[in-house]
Amino acid sequence: MRIRPLAALSVAALSAVLLAGCASPAEPDAEATPSATAAADLCDAQVESGEAVESVTIDGAVGEKSTATFTAPLEVTELQSTVIAEGSGDPVAAGDLISYALTAFSADTGEELGSFGYADSPALPQQISAENPLGQLLGCATPGTRVVAAFPPTTDESGAEVAGEVYIIDLLDVVPTAAWGEEQEPVDGMPTVELADDGQPSVTLPEGDIPTEFAKATLKEGDGDVVETGDTVLVQYQGVSWNTGEVFDESWGAAPFSFTVGSGVVQGFTDAVLGETVGSQVIAVLPPAVAYGEGEINDADLVGQTLVFVIDILAAQPAQ
CATH class of the missing domain: 3.10.50.40 (Chitinase A; domain 3)
Structure with missing residues (x-):
């Protein structure tokens, strides 16, 4: 299939899914x-x-x-x-x-x-x-x-x-621009999340040692298709550093982010959405091994940091 790129109107082409201006977990726009x-x-x-x-x-x-x-x-x-x-x-x-x-x-x-x-x-x-x-x-x-x-x-x-x-x-x-699924019971030991009227999350980290293992919990369970490897998904997300307590990146205020499950993002981000349903909101804790790697903590590239992502799954397109 060949459909003209609309370069004069957008950075995206209609021959692919039009998602002009999408942010990424590492590069907000x-x-x-x-x-x-x-x-x-x-x-x-x-x-x-x-x-x-x-x-x-x-x-x-x-x-x-x-x-x-x-x-x-x-x-x-x-x-x-x-x-x-x-x-x-x-x-x-x-x-x-x-x-x-x-x-x-x-x-x-x-x-x-x-x-x-x-x-x-x-x-x-x-x-x-x-x-x-x-x-x-x-x-x-x-x-x-x-x-x-x-x-x-x-x-x-x-x-x-x-x-x-x-x-x-x-x-x-x-x-919807935010997860619409049914709210689930909170999981002990996980960060808690409060939502603004537009769905933008605010994360509160629990006291205690920084986790060393990957963990995730479903905050809202959607009624859409199950996300599988190879799907292209559209999400809203917010990333918080457990080490600093600060938001380091988010799609809120910019544009939802799309990626292919299994590539293009850190492993823990894929693991967070894999097996979840469209319409769901998940929270995931990513130790360095499934985030940006072990090493001396560096705010510039997030090496050595444990990250928390709140992810709203808005849509999924099966692999062609």
């Missing part, structure tokens, strides 16, 4: 936070309609993979988007996580280029803002909205020409 201006301008962010998108006929229902019919080659001179089916409920707001699906077609030939987000090819939610592609294509739409977008020809990173494209994009739903 404060710039990912939607600004107040972005929130105010989301309704105005949607690009205008035009002759190209208005000439496209769609066959199929919102939420189901559909076909786009138009006279090819379709001349597209600028980015266009038009609503062809309006949803219901509350409009999305900047910073919301949305689930969505799309199908792409070549403007030159009319052939289907690929799709994702439907039942046979689930995709992770994306945070929407006026500054990313979904905000510019959907604006402040309501769940159940379908738009048709058209993209002019461009060039890829190698300088090769990429033909114009037509997208069907369905806004499926708004996804």
